Amino acid sequence: MVAELAPGFLVASPSLTDPNFKRSVVLLIDHRPEGSLGFVVNRPAQNVTFRGVVDELGFAPEDHPPPNLPVMVxxxxxxxxxxxxxxxxxxxxxxxxxxxxxxKLSVSASRDFLRDVARERSVSRHLLILGYAGWGAGQLDQEIRQGAWIPVDVKESILFETPWDDRWKGALAVLGIEPAYLVGQISEA
Structure with a gap:
C-alpha cells in the first residue's frame, strides 16, 4: 500500500496506450490539489547521451570524460x-x-549543477532527464481511479541500479505483481 503518491512511482497499466506513457514508470516528485509533476524514467531519448549533452554545453573536462549514459525523455x-x-x-x-x-532523492534544473556533476563527478548516482510529465488539478487522481496508473512506493535502486528497460517490471515487482497477470483493459461497472 502506498502511503503518499509523491515521492513515488506511477507504473503505467496495460490499459494506458498513450505513446508518451505506454509501459512507463514515472517518478512523481510533487502531487498537490493544484496539479502534479513527475519524470518518465524508463524511456531513453534517441541518440542523446549524458556525455553528448555535457560535451555540447562545453562542460566535459578533457582529462576524464563523463559516462556515456542514456538521457531519459x-x-x-x-x-x-x-x-x-x-x-x-x-x-x-x-x-x-x-x-x-x-x-535519497533530489532534483535540480540548474546548469551550474549539471556542470559540476560533469566536471567533478560530484554525484555518483544520477539521471539526466529532458522534459517532464504534468497533470492539472485532479487529473492524476482521476487517471488513477480509472486504472491508468498503479502507484508504487519509490525504490531508489530501480532508478539508479536497474537498467532502464527493466524498470517497468522492477517497479511492479515492488508490489509483487507479475506483468503477465495484469489485465489489459479496465472498465467501469
Missing amino acids: GGPVQPHTGWIVFDPTTAAGTDDDCIKVSE
Whole structure:
C-alpha cells in the first residue's frame, strides 16, 4: 500500500496506450490539489547521451570524460528543459537550486549543477532527464481511479541500479505483481 503518491512511482497499466506513457514508470516528485509533476524514467531519448549533452554545453573536462549514459525523455512538457535526478547521499555538494524530494532523492534544473556533476563527478548516482510529465488539478487522481496508473512506493535502486528497460517490471515487482497477470483493459461497472 502506498502511503503518499509523491515521492513515488506511477507504473503505467496495460490499459494506458498513450505513446508518451505506454509501459512507463514515472517518478512523481510533487502531487498537490493544484496539479502534479513527475519524470518518465524508463524511456531513453534517441541518440542523446549524458556525455553528448555535457560535451555540447562545453562542460566535459578533457582529462576524464563523463559516462556515456542514456538521457531519459521525462515527458511531453518542455522537452528541451534538462533535469538531474540524483541521490544526495552520493553528492560532494549541492547548490541552492536543488530540490530535496526525499532523503535519497533530489532534483535540480540548474546548469551550474549539471556542470559540476560533469566536471567533478560530484554525484555518483544520477539521471539526466529532458522534459517532464504534468497533470492539472485532479487529473492524476482521476487517471488513477480509472486504472491508468498503479502507484508504487519509490525504490531508489530501480532508478539508479536497474537498467532502464527493466524498470517497468522492477517497479511492479515492488508490489509483487507479475506483468503477465495484469489485465489489459479496465472498465467501469
